[in-house]
Amino acid sequence: MSDPVARDTIAAVATPAGRGGIGVVRVSGPAVPHIARAILGPLPEPRVATFGKFLEIDRGIALYFPAPHSYTGEHVLELHGHGGPIVMQALLGACLDAGARLAEPGEFTRRAFLEGKLDLAQAEAVADLIDATTREAARSALRSLQGEFSSAIDELVAQLIELRALVEAMLDFPEEEVDAVHAKDAAARLVHLRAALEGVLAKSRQGSLLRSGVHVVLAGRPNVGKSSLLNRLAGDERAIVAPVPGTTRDALREPVRIEGVPLVLVDTAGLRRDADEIEKLGIERTRRELESADVVLAVQEAGSEAGPPEGLPAAALRIDVYNKVDLTPGFVAPAGAVAVSAKTGAGLDRLRQAILEAAGWSETGESVFLARERHLRALESAKQHLAAAAGELPRWELYAEELRLAQTALAAITGEYRADDLLGEIFARFCIGK
Numbered sequence: 001m002s003d004p005v006a007r008d009t010i011a012a013v014a015t016p017a018g019r020g021g022i023g024v025v026r027v028s029g030p031a032v033p034h035i036a037r038a039i040l041g042p043l044p045e046p047r048v049a050t051f052g053k054f055l056e057i058d059r060g061i062a063l064y065f066p067a068p069h070s071y072t073g074e075h076v077l078e079l080h081g082h083g084g085p086i087v088m089q090a091l092l093g094a095c096l097d098a099g100a101r102l103a104e105p106g107e108f109t110r111r112a113f114l115e116g117k118l119d120l121a122q123a124e125a126v127a128d129l130i131d132a133t134t135r136e137a138a139r140s141a142l143r144s145l146q147g148e149f150s151s152a153i154d155e156l157v158a159q160l161i162e163l164r165a166l167v168e169a170m171l172d173f174p175e176e177e178v179d180a181v182h183a184k185d186a187a188a189r190l191v192h193l194r195a196a197l198e199g200v201l202a203k204s205r206q207g208s209l210l211r212s213g214v215h216v217v218l219a220g221r222p223n224v225g226k227s228s229l230l231n232r233l234a235g236d237e238r239a240i241v242a243p244v245p246g247t248t249r250d251a252l253r254e255p256v257r258i259e260g261v262p263l264v265l266v267d268t269a270g271l272r273r274d275a276d277e278i279e280k281l282g283i284e285r286t287r288r289e290l291e292s293a294d295v296v297l298a299v300q301e302a303g304s305e306a307g308p309p310e311g312l313p314a315a316a317l318r319i320d321v322y323n324k325v326d327l328t329p330g331f332v333a334p335a336g337a338v339a340v341s342a343k344t345g346a347g348l349d350r351l352r353q354a355i356l357e358a359a360g361w362s363e364t365g366e367s368v369f370l371a372r373e374r375h376l377r378a379l380e381s382a383k384q385h386l387a388a389a390a391g392e393l394p395r396w397e398l399y400a401e402e403l404r405l406a407q408t409a410l411a412a413i414t415g416e417y418r419a420d421d422l423l424g425e426i427f428a429r430f431c432i433g434k
């Protein structure tokens with residue numbers, strides 16, 4: 001832990017801007033006792049809600065958390081006043097006058113990290129919990145905040161350290177003398193480690209869907225019912241539907257949720273060659289949407305000869321959807337495709353499941369990790385180094401080096417090993433007061 005006295009004292013309004021019943025000004029740092037006395041008179045008893053007058057500005061509840069038993073690990077003062085912008089700004093101003101400076105975005109949480117109150121993955125979970133848009137995402141963020149994700153990473157790192165110790169010991173012997181039992185033990189441990197990493201990665205990939213949302217693009221020829229399907233899936237008449245081909249000109253985005261997984265559905269202009277000027281611009285947009293899609297619904301009419309248009313992505317990303325099955329009774333969709341009717345709602349549940357599956361979501365009943373892109377990259381990198389290690393056997397020096405690189409990658413997730421520019425990048429995305 002670093003010496004808190006070496007740091008300055010920061011203050012910010014911790015509640016959102018605007019008016020509310022209560023607003024909170026939070027102050028953290030060595031000057032907190034001095035600031036508390038300046039504003040309140042006596043220093044409140046530690047961790048006891050204390051009613052008092054805040055200068056001539058307001059009256060309310062003050063909470064004083066002496067270091068190290070606080071969110072940041074430093075002395076912290078919270079002033080719970082009336083949540084109006086004038087009151088909050090005046091209270092904040094009084095704290096600044098008494099020696100604090102305005103906190104930067106995420107600076108409270110950054111200090112909590114630097115004081116060892118949270119590791120980096122937990123600090124990120126604070127922002128994720130606040131930013132969560134679904135209950136599932138919030139629950140998952142809370143689990144990360146409580147350290148579930150970090151323990152899974154720490155467990156992998158612990159296994160890696162044991163394996164490295166074993167291998168470093170073997171390095172002291174010439175190759176031909178490395179005892180076969182040890183070599184076998186190392187190989188078995190690596191297999192185990194790789195499987196464990198794969199498990200964490202799978203849960204993280206799933207969880208990352210909860211964070212970032214899945215981009216689902218409806219594409220197909222004009223008039224096949226793309227807009228009608230979007231309306232059905234959204235449960236609302238969002239897109240204009242008409243019997244004329246070429247109705248949709250612009251890409252329309254609609255956020256929806258399936259089983260708590262946030263999706264963005266994108267309705268697009270129908271793809272065809274003989275389009276007018278405006279429609280051509282729409283089709284250009286469709287192509288751009290297709291490039292960034294996670295899943296493409298390739299919509300066509302059941303029983304029509306036309307088939308899907310050119311330029312749709314390959315099977316992995318795409319679900320073939322046959323719409324208007326109400327018009328062709330007895331229609332059977334080819335294997336892997338889904339038959340639906342936007343008119344009657346038939347097949348819609350199967351389509352929802354197919355979308356979740358294609359996006360990589362599976363209802364395992366197990367908790368997932370609300371991983372960020374940064375975590376996924378680190379896990380992937382560790383995975384590659386472990387695979388490379390397996391390929392180096394029995395060149396133990398190279399093997400040991402790959403293990404070291406894998407450990408470095410994993411340790412970056414919890415911030416045990418860290419670069420300062422990474423910290424800047426992570427905390428800058430917080431808002432002020434967190």
Ligand SMILES: Nc1nc2c(ncn2[C@@H]2O[C@H](COP(=O)(O)OP(=O)(O)OP(=O)(O)O)[C@@H](O)[C@H]2O)c(=O)[nH]1
Nearest residue numbers: 222223224225226227228246247248270324342343
């Ligand atoms: N019978 C039947 N008609 C449908 C179904 N889905 C859509 N339609 C009709 O098909 C026509 C075209 O539907 P849209 O949803 O506008 O089709 P689109 O693919 O968005 O068309 P563009 O925007 O022109 O590319 C409308 O008259 C809809 O009412 C369906 O499942 N059954």
Ligand SMILES: [Mg+2]
Nearest residue numbers: 226227247248
């Ligand atoms: Mg349309």
